[in-house]
Amino acid sequence: MTTLRGTIKDGVEPGCVLLATGTKTYLLVGGDRAAMKSGAELTVYGTPEPDLMTTCQQGTPFRVTRVEK
Numbered sequence: 001m002t003t004l005r006g007t008i009k010d011g012v013e014p015g016c017v018l019l020a021t022g023t024k025t026y027l028l029v030g031g032d033r034a035a036m037k038s039g040a041e042l043t044v045y046g047t048p049e050p051d052l053m054t055t056c057q058q059g060t061p062f063r064v065t066r067v068e069k
Helices: none
Strands: 002-010 017-020 025-029 041-048 060-068
Touching: 002 025
Parallel strands: 025 060
Antiparallel strands: 002 017, 002 041, 017 025, 041 060
């Protein structure tokens, strides 16, 4: 399991949620969407899935298993 901390941003495509960590941007897949509001600082736990195909054209896909404020 990987832990990431950063700021939530909206993607350019509808429904795409990104986490900007300062060094990298991740596309968040799954997790508690209610907690993932643009501008929120969050810690997310899960697994990077760089080979996952998505309709979002930004960030490295990251499958979220848990979200903390």
